[in-house]
Amino acid sequence: MAAQLYSNTQLAQALYEVLQELVADGKVPEELAVATLDQSILSALKNEIPAKSEVKGNLDTYKYYDNVWQFTLSDVAFKLNASGTGSLKKAPEVTCDKAKIVCVDIKLAPQ
Numbered sequence: 001m002a003a004q005l006y007s008n009t010q011l012a013q014a015l016y017e018v019l020q021e022l023v024a025d026g027k028v029p030e031e032l033a034v035a036t037l038d039q040s041i042l043s044a045l046k047n048e049i050p051a052k053s054e055v056k057g058n059l060d061t062y063k064y065y066d067n068v069w070q071f072t073l074s075d076v077a078f079k080l081n082a083s084g085t086g087s088l089k090k091a092p093e094v095t096c097d098k099a100k101i102v103c104v105d106i107k108l109a110p111q
Helices: 002-006 010-024 030-047
Strands: 052-065 068-081 093-104
Touching: 010 030, 052 093
Parallel strands: none
Antiparallel strands: 052 068, 068 093
């Protein structure tokens, strides 16, 4: 379930295109490519990204259903410290008019 949330991201789409090329070239079996994509994304997010982040904005709506939180924000500012250490004071800030954040309990992800 959690992996499906990431399958519509640009990163997942790029990985899917590369896997399609590998399958077309006969370098990777199709069953292996499809089965490992979602698990690879979840594993990378869980184990390889030590980033700290901060999100500020106006909360417009929120929903909680089947252990999934959805937040809709307006006038949003994101800060990201990719190293995962130190303060966020000097971290670059990205702003947008609207953002939707979906949070899934990692316990629901297939192991």
